[in-house]
Amino acid sequence: MTDLPTPPPSCRPPGETPWHVVIPVKDTRFGKSRLARATGADRAALSRAVADDTIAAAVGAVGAARVLVVTSDAGLTAQLVRLGIDVVPDPGVGLNPAIVAGLRRLTHTGRLSRPAALLGDLPCLTAVDLRAALAAAHPHDQSFVPDADGVGTVLRCGGMASGLRPRFGSDSAARHAADGAARLDLDLPRLRTDVDDPASLAAAIGLGLGPRTAGLVDRLGSGWIQGMQASVHTFDPEHHTGSVLLDDGRQVSFTAAAFEASGLRLVRLGQRLTVEVADEMVVSLGIVGIGPGQQIR
Known part of the structure; x- marks a missing residue:
């Protein structure tokens, strides 16, 4: 894999956007541990395909210059740098510290437009849906979009990088709401379906996968x-x-x-x-x- 899937012309950003999108991606050799039994030796390939499709949707929504990926995956890093996407090394101490590292890069490099933290395991996501979510977040200083179960979080948006406090993890929707972030229960199932176990993978397949993940599932998914x-x-x-x-x-x-x-x-x-x-x-x-x-x- 040398390039991200190319968003169709209708999905490319129509003009200037106020958002930067920070995406944490675990080293794909070790990602998707809850899918290990189902996918076996294909787990790393699935993790990489899911990340590729998520990042491609974000690029289609806001442009490559406004996407920042936090990862320790050397292969993914090399690909993203070639595509002009900023990469920050993952400090390796969890999801929220990884997002904070990305937010700090935005602050230190003077990118003071609005930040959004997006999970890296959304293989159904489209640029159109992400742009719709960011538009819904725009009137709020702090906001979040819960996952399909309504308990977790897939997208956390803020007014500025220094003021966005990510609280991803179990019951993160309640923690983000307790911080005063507006809850956005948007009718965007492709955004709200994160994949971390066989049931969520089956749900994602039913919604329709991005091109990289779909291609992999077509080749190997009957064994999963x-x-x-x-x-x-x-x-x-x-x-x-x-x-x-x-x-x-x-x-x-x-x-x-x-x-x-x-x-x-x-x-x-x-x-x-x-x-x-x-x-x-x-x-x-x-x-x-x-x-x-x-x-x-």
């Missing part, structure tokens, strides 16, 4: 997320959790999130379903004969 048929074994109608018996005899569970994303309202014991399984967990369910995105009648 396997489609098959199964029968409902248990179901809790109150909590929307349960399990299925696969046709090979294995019993695997599904979470409420996987069930609710399926479009189903109820299932009955013994009912036949099509399921996708990764890492011994059902990540999507459907009615036999009805494909993803097709209406359930």
Whole structure:
């Protein structure tokens, strides 16, 4: 991989923007640890593809000169420098210190326009969606966009680099709100879907991936997320959790999130379903004969 995916002309920045976007990217050799069992030796390639698509969307939204990546990944760094994207070494002590290192670079180099910290694992993100989120953030001095679950954060925006305090991590949405940042529950699922486990990867595939991640999934993804048929074994109608018996005899569970994303309202014991399984967990369910995105009648 020598270049980032090229945004289509309609996705390139229409003119001057007030935003700089800081993107922390963990060394892709060690990224996506929660996908290790599902993806095996392909984990590093997936981490790199996801980062490439995220950065390309940001470049399409604000321009390469206004994107700053914080990473210790030597291969990614070399690529970004060739493309004119500023890179700051990751201090290696966590996500928030990495973002702070990027914000300090903005301050020290006199780039005083508005900063935004964007997660580096958003493979569905488009430049159009990121520009829409930044436009929604513009009226607020401090703001954030929560992830699809509403608990984490995918984008944190501020008035100036020295005043943006990132609090990414578990329950980060509550911490950002407690700091006084406005919560922006935007209808932008491509922005709000970060990928860190098999279930979120399946959700991202359903939304549509960026070109690098899509190409990798097309080549290798059948070994990560396997489609098959199964029968409902248990179901809790109150909590929307349960399990299925696969046709090979294995019993695997599904979470409420996987069930609710399926479009189903109820299932009955013994009912036949099509399921996708990764890492011994059902990540999507459907009615036999009805494909993803097709209406359930």
